[in-house]
Amino acid sequence: MEKFENLTGVAAPLPMMNVDTDMIIPKQFLKTIKRTGLGVNLFDEMRYDREGAENPDFVLNQPQYRDAQILVTGDNFGCGSSREHAPWAIKDFGIRCIIAPSFADIFYNNCFKNGILPIALPQDQVDRLMKDAEKGSNARIEVDLEAQTITTSEGEVIPFEIDAFKKHCLLEGLDDIGQTLEKGAAIDAFEARARAERPWL
Amino acid sequence: MSPKTLYDKIWDAHLVHEDADGTSLLYIDRHLVHEVTSPQAFEGLRLAGRPVRHPEKTIAVPDHNVPTDPTRIQGIRDEQSRIQVEALRENAREFGIEMYDVDDVRQGIVHIIGPEQGWTQPGMTIVCGDSHTATHGAFGALAHGIGTSEVEHVLATQTLIQSKSKNMLVKVEGKLPPGVTAKDITLTIIGRTGTAGGTGHVIEYAGSAIRELSMEGRMTVCNMAIEGGARAGLIAPDEKTFDYVKGRPHAPKGAAWEAAVDYWKSLRSDAGAHYDKVIEIDAAEITPVVTWGTSPEDVLPITGTVPAPEDFEGGKADAARRALEYMGLEAGQRLSDIEIDTVFIGSCTNGRIEDLREVARVMEGKRVKDGLRAMIVPGSGLVRAQAEEEGIAQKLQEAGFEWRMAGCSMCLGMNPDQLSPGERCASTSNRNFEGRQGYKGRTHLMSPAMAAAAAVTGKLTDVREMM
Numbered sequence: 012m013e014k015f016e017n018l019t020g021v022a023a024p025l026p027m028m029n030v031d032t033d034m035i036i037p038k039q040f041l042k043t044i045k046r047t048g049l050g051v052n053l054f055d056e057m058r059y060d061r062e063g064a065e066n067p068d069f070v071l072n073q074p075q076y077r078d079a080q081i082l083v084t085g086d087n088f089g090c091g092s093s094r095e096h097a098p099w100a101i102k103d104f105g106i107r108c109i110i111a112p113s114f115a116d117i118f119y120n121n122c123f124k125n126g127i128l129p130i131a132l133p134q135d136q137v138d139r140l141m142k143d144a145e146k147g148s149n150a151r152i153e154v155d156l157e158a159q160t161i162t163t164s165e166g167e168v169i170p171f172e173i174d175a176f177k178k179h180c181l182l183e184g185l186d187d188i189g190q191t192l193e194k195g196a197a198i199d200a201f202e203a204r205a206r207a208e209r210p211w212l
Numbered sequence: 213m214s215p216k217t218l219y220d221k222i223w224d225a226h227l228v229h230e231d232a233d234g235t236s237l238l239y240i241d242r243h244l245v246h247e248v249t250s251p252q253a254f255e256g257l258r259l260a261g262r263p264v265r266h267p268e269k270t271i272a273v274p275d276h277n278v279p280t281d282p283t284r285i286q287g288i289r290d291e292q293s294r295i296q297v298e299a300l301r302e303n304a305r306e307f308g309i310e311m312y313d314v315d316d317v318r319q320g321i322v323h324i325i326g327p328e329q330g331w332t333q334p335g336m337t338i339v340c341g342d343s344h345t346a347t348h349g350a351f352g353a354l355a356h357g358i359g360t361s362e363v364e365h366v367l368a369t370q371t372l373i374q375s376k377s378k379n380m381l382v383k384v385e386g387k388l389p390p391g392v393t394a395k396d397i398t399l400t401i402i403g404r405t406g407t408a409g410g411t412g413h414v415i416e417y418a419g420s421a422i423r424e425l426s427m428e429g430r431m432t433v434c435n436m437a438i439e440g441g442a443r444a445g446l447i448a449p450d451e452k453t454f455d456y457v458k459g460r461p462h463a464p465k466g467a468a469w470e471a472a473v474d475y476w477k478s479l480r481s482d483a484g485a486h487y488d489k490v491i492e493i494d495a496a497e498i499t500p501v502v503t504w505g506t507s508p509e510d511v512l513p514i515t516g517t518v519p520a521p522e523d524f525e526g527g528k529a530d531a532a533r534r535a536l537e538y539m540g541l542e543a544g545q546r547l548s549d550i551e552i553d554t555v556f557i558g559s560c561t562n563g564r565i566e567d568l569r570e571v572a573r574v575m576e577g578k579r580v581k582d583g584l585r586a587m588i589v590p591g592s593g594l595v596r597a598q599a600e601e602e603g604i605a606q607k608l609q610e611a612g613f614e615w616r617m618a619g620c621s622m623c624l625g626m627n628p629d630q631l632s633p634g635e636r637c638a639s640t641s642n643r644n645f646e647g648r649q650g651y652k653g654r655t656h657l658m659s660p661a662m663a664a665a666a667a668v669t670g671k672l673t674d675v676r677e678m679m
């Protein structure tokens with residue numbers, strides 16, 4: 012997995028709550044058997060009209076946000092399905108960090124598996140960053156995972172919380188499966204115990 | 213020992229390893245895969261040269277993409293759908309996983325066939341790359357959706373990296389009034405707690421109204437735990453659960469059965485166990501409900517009126533404004549005046565035999581309103597066959613319903629069963645998100661009985677008026 016180090020970039024404001032996975036990547040794009048190539052269809056139904064023409068009002072179609080690497084958004088982002096196509100599309104577009112008051116559980120976990128950093132902050136701090144993001148491409152926000160801080164374009168430093176293990180994996184770009192396979196002996200021991208206790212399984 | 217919840221007990225029984233910070237390796241007893249969220253996982257295994265650790269603990273079934281007309285046996289016309297289903301078939305063969313293919317009568321929606329095959333049992337940990345895996349919690353199994361990277365992780369290691377959720381209790385006590393069903397319970401709970409009310413929690417549903425439900429009803433309730441934001445939903449197993457599992461193809465037999473039941477009986481929360489959040493609902497106060505907006509929390513009794521954005525605070529006011537525009541509704545309009553074009557009966561929420569019986573009961577002596585598209589998509593080939601055997605299928609067809617083959621169908625419209633822009637649907641599925649059932653399609657969620665009533669009148673209708 013790609014490492015997440017420091018990130019300084021443009022943040023796109025998407026002030027909506029309950030942005031669900033169907034909005035992030037509509038189901039007609041789930042028929043792929045690959046992980047890549049979904050970025051052009053990120054937020055498809057808000058981003059394009061039926062004929063495929065860009066909707067100029069949508070934030071990611073505005074020139075200053077086309078290369079956004081950060082998304083600032085509303086409560087309960089990523090709710091709905093467990094589909095990992097949602098973080099794949101976000102990553103493929105180039106967004107590596109999402110800041111919101113809260114995230115849906117499975118989506119939150121899926122982000123980490125794909126080198127995306129989701130940051131949950133109190134509403135008033137998200138509001139502040141939203142204002143910053145609305146300034147467009149001149150306002151660059153800095154995210155420092157190691158130090159667990161966000162620095163606004165005005166130099167204000169906002170600390171954030173993150174699970175230590177998840178942070179470690181992101182920083183090192185660690186592959187979960189490889190790590191778990193190293194615990195093979197513990198899995199073998201568990202299976203032997205479970206076979207004795209619950210033989211019907 | 214301190215008293216434990218049902219969730220605590222299942223968790224403890226599956227803990228392989230725990231790090232100092234609480235990050236845990238949890239053993240997974242059963243894994244279900246479907247065609248949409250698994251191809252990248254198998255590809256990952258192939259690229260890394262890793263085998264599937266326990267192919268016998270996994271089953272595969274295509275459901276999301278499959279067309280529901282009988283000609284599908286000759287091949288799926290949509291090329292991308294066909295490629296996904298073929299990839300599943302190929303992967304199942306290569307890695308030695310049992311598959312219920314499109315031409316198998318046992319094929320159906322993954323969350324319907326798990327219980328149907330006895331694959332789902334109390335006390336298990338069950339995962340699937342699909343958020344409605346929560347359905348299996350109705351058996352007292354810890355079941356939840358996972359992403360594709362986690363699908364790959366489970367295939368390779370038969371474990372999952374997890375941190376423990378909090379415990380939430382939703383207690384529904386009392387007797388449900390006539391015309392009120394499991395779907396109304398689960399929608400009412402989401403209306404009360406919101407779509408983020410359960411975030412970070414596993415919900416245990418308890419109380420006399422939950423115990424009174426059939427296994428089908430319990431599955432409907434747990435199915436939508438995810439719409440309430442919870443990681444999983446759970447109901448303690450009892451005699452009804454054991455009766456349901458007994459004799460099914462994958463259920464334990466003989467002495468193993470006795471041992472299993474003994475163990476399953478221990479799967480209930482201890483008196484005095486701690487819950488981080490408790491919600492209590494009086495069953496007698498639940499009414500038949502429908503959704504008016506584009507979030508499953510937008511729930512109101514059918515006797516109500518469409519709300520105004522000003523009725524809400526903060527971001528929800530904007531969301532409501534957007535929802536009303538999308539849904540083409542005016543504040544103050546009576547819900548029972550809303551006219552529909554389509555009725556969809558099916559999905560892993562309400563595609564089981566009991567749901568179809570309920571529809572047949574409401575339709576007794578009545579017909580689908582002229583000009584309305586009304587489709588029934590049984591949750592599995594076996595549900596379909598049983599409904600045909602009971603004579604329900606024939607009656608419903610005579611009443612004007614289309615009788616389709618099994619699959620997810622219009623629940624998410626990945627196959628040809630979709631709404632057209634502006635079309636309005638009375639649906640027994642679980643999500644009313646924008647575009648869920650088709651581009652610009654409008655969805656109202658409700659129970660099978662309510663959907664049947666809507667089919668008769670062509671409007672959202674209080675089923676109690678037909679009883």
Ligand code: SF4
Pocket residue numbers: 275276321322323342344559560561619620623624641642
């Ligand atoms: S029926 Fe609908 S909710 Fe259930 S698994 Fe299929 S698509 Fe998902």
